[in-house]
Amino acid sequence: MARPRVVVIGGGFGGLAAARALSGADVEVVVVDRHNHHVFQPLLYQVATAGLSPADIAAPIRWILRRQANVRVLLDDVVGVEPAGRRVVLRDSGPLDYQALIVATGVTHTYFGHDDWAGHAPGLKTLDDAVAIRRRVLMAFEAAERESDPARQVPLLTFVVIGGGPTGVEMAGAIAEIARQALRDEFDAMQPEAARVLLLEGGPAILPTYVESLRASARAALTSLGVDVRESAKVTHVGDREVRVGDEVIAAGTIVWAAGVQASPVGRWLGGDVDRLGRVAVAPDLSVPAHPEIFVAGDLMAIAASDGQPVPGVAQAAMQSGKRAAKNALARLAGRATEPFRYRDPGNMATIGRARAVADLGWIRLTGYPAWLAWLFLHLVFLIGFKNRVVVLVQWLVAYVTRQRGVRLITRDS
Amino acid sequence: MARPRVVVIGGGFGGLAAARALSGADVEVVVVDRHNHHVFQPLLYQVATAGLSPADIAAPIRWILRRQANVRVLLDDVVGVEPAGRRVVLRDSGPLDYQALIVATGVTHTYFGHDDWAGHAPGLKTLDDAVAIRRRVLMAFEAAERESDPARQVPLLTFVVIGGGPTGVEMAGAIAEIARQALRDEFDAMQPEAARVLLLEGGPAILPTYVESLRASARAALTSLGVDVRESAKVTHVGDREVRVGDEVIAAGTIVWAAGVQASPVGRWLGGDVDRLGRVAVAPDLSVPAHPEIFVAGDLMAIAASDGQPVPGVAQAAMQSGKRAAKNALARLAGRATEPFRYRDPGNMATIGRARAVADLGWIRLTGYPAWLAWLFLHLVFLIGFKNRVVVLVQWLVAYVTRQRGVRLITRDS
Numbered sequence: 095m096a097r098p099r100v101v102v103i104g105g106g107f108g109g110l111a112a113a114r115a116l117s118g119a120d121v122e123v124v125v126v127d128r129h130n131h132h133v134f135q136p137l138l139y140q141v142a143t144a145g146l147s148p149a150d151i152a153a154p155i156r157w158i159l160r161r162q163a164n165v166r167v168l169l170d171d172v173v174g175v176e177p178a179g180r181r182v183v184l185r186d187s188g189p190l191d192y193q194a195l196i197v198a199t200g201v202t203h204t205y206f207g208h209d210d211w212a213g214h215a216p217g218l219k220t221l222d223d224a225v226a227i228r229r230r231v232l233m234a235f236e237a238a239e240r241e242s243d244p245a246r247q248v249p250l251l252t253f254v255v256i257g258g259g260p261t262g263v264e265m266a267g268a269i270a271e272i273a274r275q276a277l278r279d280e281f282d283a284m285q286p287e288a289a290r291v292l293l294l295e296g297g298p299a300i301l302p303t304y305v306e307s308l309r310a311s312a313r314a315a316l317t318s319l320g321v322d323v324r325e326s327a328k329v330t331h332v333g334d335r336e337v338r339v340g341d342e343v344i345a346a347g348t349i350v351w352a353a354g355v356q357a358s359p360v361g362r363w364l365g366g367d368v369d370r371l372g373r374v375a376v377a378p379d380l381s382v383p384a385h386p387e388i389f390v391a392g393d394l395m396a397i398a399a400s401d402g403q404p405v406p407g408v409a410q411a412a413m414q415s416g417k418r419a420a421k422n423a424l425a426r427l428a429g430r431a432t433e434p435f436r437y438r439d440p441g442n443m444a445t446i447g448r449a450r451a452v453a454d455l456g457w458i459r460l461t462g463y464p465a466w467l468a469w470l471f472l473h474l475v476f477l478i479g480f481k482n483r484v485v486v487l488v489q490w491l492v493a494y495v496t497r498q499r500g501v502r503l504i505t506r507d508s
Numbered sequence: 509m510a511r512p513r514v515v516v517i518g519g520g521f522g523g524l525a526a527a528r529a530l531s532g533a534d535v536e537v538v539v540v541d542r543h544n545h546h547v548f549q550p551l552l553y554q555v556a557t558a559g560l561s562p563a564d565i566a567a568p569i570r571w572i573l574r575r576q577a578n579v580r581v582l583l584d585d586v587v588g589v590e591p592a593g594r595r596v597v598l599r600d601s602g603p604l605d606y607q608a609l610i611v612a613t614g615v616t617h618t619y620f621g622h623d624d625w626a627g628h629a630p631g632l633k634t635l636d637d638a639v640a641i642r643r644r645v646l647m648a649f650e651a652a653e654r655e656s657d658p659a660r661q662v663p664l665l666t667f668v669v670i671g672g673g674p675t676g677v678e679m680a681g682a683i684a685e686i687a688r689q690a691l692r693d694e695f696d697a698m699q700p701e702a703a704r705v706l707l708l709e710g711g712p713a714i715l716p717t718y719v720e721s722l723r724a725s726a727r728a729a730l731t732s733l734g735v736d737v738r739e740s741a742k743v744t745h746v747g748d749r750e751v752r753v754g755d756e757v758i759a760a761g762t763i764v765w766a767a768g769v770q771a772s773p774v775g776r777w778l779g780g781d782v783d784r785l786g787r788v789a790v791a792p793d794l795s796v797p798a799h800p801e802i803f804v805a806g807d808l809m810a811i812a813a814s815d816g817q818p819v820p821g822v823a824q825a826a827m828q829s830g831k832r833a834a835k836n837a838l839a840r841l842a843g844r845a846t847e848p849f850r851y852r853d854p855g856n857m858a859t860i861g862r863a864r865a866v867a868d869l870g871w872i873r874l875t876g877y878p879a880w881l882a883w884l885f886l887h888l889v890f891l892i893g894f895k896n897r898v899v900v901l902v903q904w905l906v907a908y909v910t911r912q913r914g915v916r917l918i919t920r921d922s
Contacts, residue, residue, distance in 0.1 A: 130650060131917050148561070154917075222920060282580045488895070504544040504545070505636055
């Protein structure tokens with residue numbers, strides 16, 4: 095009899111953890127992703143701000159899983175799931191039957207119904223997004239250098255980051271630092287220090303999942319870099335080079351969207367309930383109640399942790415749930431009982447410019463330089479691939495010493 | 509009185525050498541390029557074959573020239589030159605007057621009148637070109653993995669490189685090595701070793717500027733990597749996934765153009781004669797005879813070396829001529845006599861896969877491992893930027909030990 099097939103959709107943190115947890119099991123594993131590479135999302139903002147190259151934070155999924163004999167990797171797009179027939183439909187390869195399915199397709203950004211904002215305020219979810227944002231940020235300074243009228247330089251040099259979560263905080267800090275440090279002394283007509291960076295958070299506070307003392311530290315660090323942090327600042331319109339907050343119109347050459355997320359559409363195809371963001375309501379064992387052979391992991395799942403709070407959409411939660419989904423899928427195939435998912439929260443951290451960060455590791459809270467060192471260390475440890483670790487370390491060391499950013503390339507401009 | 513303005517068009521090897529040679533002179537220097545970065549072209553094929561990241565072989569022109577007080581850098585497109593009015597017209601910044609002009613806009617690839625071939629067989633001149641070729645090469649293996657019929661895998665896994673100069677030789681060797689080494693053991697339905705790589709040279713021999721003994725060594729190295737080297741193989745047609753050589757039709761999923769070059773259109777705007785490739789016929793001092801305040805450097809110039817042979821379109825010739833053009837421009841502005849350009853040929857080298865190369869340094873000819881070490885050393889020395897040198901060295905060391913390629917990213921696929 096053929097071994098049962100477990101299909102894993104998604105090669106992010108959740109899908110990779112699931113595939114690895116199936117290592118050695120007597121099943122055939124097929125991992126499907128629309129990209130050939132896994133991206134280390136926590137460092138995506140560094141690609142968008144010219145600190146790292148795309149390849150530094152990514153690795154081919156095929157290469158990551160090369161030593162795992164029972165895994166096959168397919169670069170393909172999932173265009174449908176048929177829970178009743180137990181098969182996935184792939185755009186190029188056609189239908190693919192499964193005995194168990196693990197879905198870890200994550201979330202993408204959403205504009206809360208204003209899809210026309212997307213062209214003006216790109217979001218940051220893929221390497222292509224990051225390179226496109228890098229291009230916009232660097233082009234803004236070049237456009238200002240060509241402009242001899244200082245009054246017309248102001249909007250060109252105004253950067254608005256919408257959304258005060260960790261990504262928004264890290265983006266705003268990095269853009270401010272580019273202006274004040276990396277580009278210093280390289281321009282003639284334009285003073286990069288004149289750049290304005292605004293961080294707009296619609297809720298009452300940036301970093302809403304952090305404790306107030308760390309938020310205050312983050313605010314202070316951002317302000318000292320020259321970032322104008324505005325909380326309870328609800329964006330009512332995004333247009334061509336302008337953002338409106340209530341009655342105020344902010345003319346801004348560069349707008350970055352770090353606000354809302356919505357679940358991948360795959361979540362709606364699984365025959366279960368989804369919440370208002372499209373995330374799948376899963377049973378405690380991460381399965382879809384109507385189809386117990388389907389499991390959901392990572393940002394796509396909607397589930398509460400033991401404290402009643404929703405499990406956050408972070409890398410650690412995706413890895414832990416991917417592993418649990420894989421073990422439960424094996425249990426289901428073997429007719430054994432599944433176990434509930436228990437999220438162990440390892441804490442939060444965000445970095446703000448050079449040598450500053452905030453970190454809440456549960457047992458200890460850090461700010462400033464110690465938080466930044468902890469951030470550096472943990473990100474290097476979790477990065478996949480020896481080459482990536484060495485290259486990222488070199489780039490960070492050089493950046494720290496020279497205050498430069500190593501990847502100031504404007505590409506895709508033809 | 510205002511200082512005279514010297515405009516340098518192009519931030520490649522020629523333009524950068526000219527700008528640097530104007531350091532400290534009592535002139536205002538404006539460097540214009542349509543890209544914000546200088547590219548180390550000799551390593552562009554390594555970006556196209558997933559060995560290096562774009563940022564590893566590039567650096568912002570503005571950053572390279574940051575310590576030179578008399579230089580201004582503009583990111584802009586030159587849309588016209590008016591030699592009679594002594595001004596350059598820029599797309600975004602408008603007209604720019606000059607007292608002396610140095611043109612180093614180089615060459616691009618040409619399809620010998622068959623512009624419709626361009627979409628089927630991309631060329632390799634910019635970082636964007638390199639990323640696009642990398643995508644095609646890596647996608648070919650992924651498409652073959654999705655194809656269960658071995659007969660239909662053959663064309664998908666056939667790679668044709670058209671043009672047997674150094675770029676074509678290096679591309680063909682690197683693609684063969686990806687198939688045989690880097691992707692080994694990572695695929696299931698497809699044997700990457702089954703890939704066919706053809707190198708088609710229309711002339712009687714590959715590496716036409718090399719001596720026959722080195723050519724023979726290059727041929728042997730390519731053949732041992734599995735490359736099918738065909739000389740006197742004139743391509744008569746390039747279509748969708750097919751190349752014709754005489755009556756033979758080669759079905760090939762991936763076709764790379766490394767054959768013809770033609771000069772940048774700027775050469776035709778200078779009021780002088782151009783040769784059939786559009787290169788500018790310059791006086792011995794590199795000036796345009798009808799406009800002695802205009803100088804041409806690098807691949808765009810047509811001039812003979814002391815041996816009567818044309819000066820080749822290589823980085824060393826561009827750097828030497830850029831420096832001479834700058835010195836002669838200063839001489840002209842000061843009313844002093846200019847000096848003729850004398851090309852000192854430092855030799856040729858090309859690398860073929862891992863740990864093999866051919867090098868002709870004039871006083872010594874090397875093949876195999878010693879040639880490869882010389883190639884490594886010289887390319888690291890000439891690469892711009894400390895960070896780039898360290899990161900490239902790390903990538904090469906890891907690649908050498910693991911036989912992997914560090915940048916296997918398929919991007920720009922949306």
